[in-house]
Amino acid sequence: MAQFTTLTSRVIPLLRTNIDTDQIIPARYLKVTDKAGLGDALFADWRYNADGSPNPDFVLNQPQHRGAQILLAGDNFGCGSSREHAPWALTAWGIRAVITTDVADIFRSNALKNGLLPIVVSGAAHAKLLEFVEELPQCELQIDLATQQMTLPDGSLVPFPIDDFSKTCLLQGVDQLGYILNYSERITAYEATLAG
Amino acid sequence: MTNPPQTLFEKIWERHIVAQQPNSPAVLYIDLHLVHEVTSPQAFTGLRQRGLRVRRPDKTVATMDHSIPTTPLSVPIADAQAAAQLQMLADNTKEFGIALYGMDSPMRGIVHVIGPELGLTQPGMTIVCGDSHTSTHGAFGALAFGIGTSEVEHVLASQCLLQTRPKTFAVRVEGRLGAGVSAKDIILALIARIGIGGGGGHVFEYSGSAIRSLTMEERMTICNMSIEGGARAGMIAPDDVTFEYLAGRQHAPQGAAWERALQRWRALPSDAAAQFDKSITIAADELEPMVTYGTNPGMGVPVTSRIPDPAQISNAAARASMEQALEYMGLQPGQALLGQPIDVVFVGSCTNGRISDLRLAAQVMRGRRVAGGVRMLVVPGSQEVKRQAEQEGLDRIFRESGAEWREAGCSMCIAMNGDQLRPGQRAVSTSNRNFEGRQGKGGRTFLASPLTAAASAVSGHIADVRTLL
Numbered sequence: 123m124a125q126f127t128t129l130t131s132r133v134i135p136l137l138r139t140n141i142d143t144d145q146i147i148p149a150r151y152l153k154v155t156d157k158a159g160l161g162d163a164l165f166a167d168w169r170y171n172a173d174g175s176p177n178p179d180f181v182l183n184q185p186q187h188r189g190a191q192i193l194l195a196g197d198n199f200g201c202g203s204s205r206e207h208a209p210w211a212l213t214a215w216g217i218r219a220v221i222t223t224d225v226a227d228i229f230r231s232n233a234l235k236n237g238l239l240p241i242v243v244s245g246a247a248h249a250k251l252l253e254f255v256e257e258l259p260q261c262e263l264q265i266d267l268a269t270q271q272m273t274l275p276d277g278s279l280v281p282f283p284i285d286d287f288s289k290t291c292l293l294q295g296v297d298q299l300g301y302i303l304n305y306s307e308r309i310t311a312y313e314a315t316l317a318g
Numbered sequence: 319m320t321n322p323p324q325t326l327f328e329k330i331w332e333r334h335i336v337a338q339q340p341n342s343p344a345v346l347y348i349d350l351h352l353v354h355e356v357t358s359p360q361a362f363t364g365l366r367q368r369g370l371r372v373r374r375p376d377k378t379v380a381t382m383d384h385s386i387p388t389t390p391l392s393v394p395i396a397d398a399q400a401a402a403q404l405q406m407l408a409d410n411t412k413e414f415g416i417a418l419y420g421m422d423s424p425m426r427g428i429v430h431v432i433g434p435e436l437g438l439t440q441p442g443m444t445i446v447c448g449d450s451h452t453s454t455h456g457a458f459g460a461l462a463f464g465i466g467t468s469e470v471e472h473v474l475a476s477q478c479l480l481q482t483r484p485k486t487f488a489v490r491v492e493g494r495l496g497a498g499v500s501a502k503d504i505i506l507a508l509i510a511r512i513g514i515g516g517g518g519g520h521v522f523e524y525s526g527s528a529i530r531s532l533t534m535e536e537r538m539t540i541c542n543m544s545i546e547g548g549a550r551a552g553m554i555a556p557d558d559v560t561f562e563y564l565a566g567r568q569h570a571p572q573g574a575a576w577e578r579a580l581q582r583w584r585a586l587p588s589d590a591a592a593q594f595d596k597s598i599t600i601a602a603d604e605l606e607p608m609v610t611y612g613t614n615p616g617m618g619v620p621v622t623s624r625i626p627d628p629a630q631i632s633n634a635a636a637r638a639s640m641e642q643a644l645e646y647m648g649l650q651p652g653q654a655l656l657g658q659p660i661d662v663v664f665v666g667s668c669t670n671g672r673i674s675d676l677r678l679a680a681q682v683m684r685g686r687r688v689a690g691g692v693r694m695l696v697v698p699g700s701q702e703v704k705r706q707a708e709q710e711g712l713d714r715i716f717r718e719s720g721a722e723w724r725e726a727g728c729s730m731c732i733a734m735n736g737d738q739l740r741p742g743q744r745a746v747s748t749s750n751r752n753f754e755g756r757q758g759k760g761g762r763t764f765l766a767s768p769l770t771a772a773a774s775a776v777s778g779h780i781a782d783v784r785t786l787l
């Protein structure tokens with residue numbers, strides 16, 4: 123799995139609340155059989171006009187956000203379907219961290235398996251970040267996973283929570299399937315106890 | 319020493335822990351893994367790249383539902399990408415020795431409809447699928463939840479998942495539902511009350527007299543939409559209704575094994591003194607038929623209501639989100655929902671595509687016609703539901719009323735197979751998601767029960783079924 127240690131990037135504000143996975147990647151793009159190339163489908167219904175041209179009003183299409191890797195999103199990001207295509211599309215486009223005030227359970231789990239860091243902060247911290255981004259769209263935010271802190275352009279620090287296991291997995295790029303398979307003997311022993 | 323009181327969830331969770339290190343998620347054993355064409359291809363590819371086999375093909379079952387056409391099966395699939403994805407599932411299941419209810423299987427259907435139908439879904443099990451509506455199976459007193467494709471690969475390879483223990487949330491529904499009010503209205507009312515993130519990090523356990531009096535199919539409708547309230551899983555304690563449903567089904571235990579299973583299952587319900595982390599009580603008597611007006615399932619109100627006014631909401635983000643929703647839906651604050659014109663009615667999906675749902679819709683359609691200018695699709699949840707409906711003559715009622723009678727599949731619930739709304743069209747739909755574009759780019763969805771959907775179809779606008787009963 124892709125590692126995540128530190129990240130310094132500009133921030134894209136996409137402040138709608140309850141951004142569901144059907145918006146992150148609409149279902150018609152799920153007919154693929156591999157993970158590659160989904161960056162073009164990211165937020166497709168917001169990003170493109172009816173004729174397929176880019177919608178200039180949508181944040182991802184604005185030149186000042188090109189190459190940015192952090193998304194600042196509204197509450198309850200990633201609700202809805204379990205499609206892992208959502209983090210695949212986000213990371214393929216270049217997003218490595220999503221900052222929000224709440225993130226849906228399945229999306230969180232899927233993101234963590236793809237080196238995409240979901241950061242949940244308080245409403246106050248979210249508002250402070252937004253202020254910076256609106257005033258100084260070119261400013262960069264630093265994320266340090268090891269210390270669980272974000273450094274704002276004025277040097278102030280915003281801590282964020284993450285459970286120990288997810289943190290270790292991201293820092294070291296732990297392969298979770300490998301971790302489970304280390305328990306193969308225990309799994310076999312467990313199966314022997316199952317009622318017939 | 320007596321054991322501390324436990325909830326249904328806790329009993330199942332603890333029974334399935336294979337290993338648990340401090341400060342780490344549990345390695346949780348999975349009893350049943352359901353697979354479909356959309357969320358599995360990359361998982362099988364991963365297995366192949368690592369040179370792994372499927373650990374327990376006998377606990378893995380696949381079907382085709384999301385992208386298959388619902389037109390007669392003799393016609394070749396026009397969408398080359400969908401066809402390739404379906405073929406890949408056929409190839410993968412063959413290579414790895416997994417049972418597949420494929421295109422030509424008489425038992426094919428939406429994964430959450432056929433699991434129970436075949437008796438695969440049983441109390442006390444852990445059940446997963448690369449699909450968020452796996453919560454449906456919780457209606458049997460199973461711990462069932464949706465997973466991503468990486469996790470599909472984990473379960474294929476190891477029959478286990480890494481899971482952090484969720485919290486518990488008791489949803490008590492007491493009293494009796496009025497005429498014209500159904501299970502769908504209970505769950506839409508719950509989500510309207512707690513919001514679509516309200517159950518985040520929790521597992522719902524639905525209980526109370528109103529839940530106990532529901533059939534298995536109605537219980538499935540409720541558990542199905544747990545995810546729409548933010549909970550990965552929703553469960554209902556198994557009882558005689560559950561056991562009666564299961565008895566004699568193809569994969570249910572038989573003979574002495576059935577008796578032993580019953581004994582285990584009867585011990586599953588939450589102990590009387592068990593504690594929940596959160597709880598809510600809903601009075602069934604006060605519920606009315608519910609309809610959503612916005613772009614998430616939490617934006618629901620009684621059908622007799624007016625469209626809420628965003629100006630009344632103090633939280634800026636919530637206000638903006640409602641304004642955006644109303645703009646997308648083409649609605650004005652203060653308008654009555656009753657009488658809103660519609661273009662399409664969709665009856666189907668893993669929420670409301672079972673035989674009892676079709677019976678309810680047919681009961682309203684009998685002797686009536688789909689209103690001029692309205693297209694109605696009735697899509698059975700499985701080929702078995704379709705056969706049963708045809709035996710009962712429901713297909714004739716639908717056809718004679720002017721509705722389209724289709725083959726089984728997800729269809730317009732997710733609009734991957736060509737069944738979709740055109741931009742701007744409005745649909746009353748018995749499915750579970752009204753997100754922007756869910757039923758086709760630019761399409762506008764009003765979620766409701768099969769009764770409300772049928773009443774709206776014959777009226778040509780959103781209608782209160784109670785005036786037609």
Ligand code: SF4
Pocket residue numbers: 383384428429430449451667668669727728731732749750
């Ligand atoms: S019917 Fe809809 S919600 Fe249910 S499994 Fe199919 S696409 Fe998903």
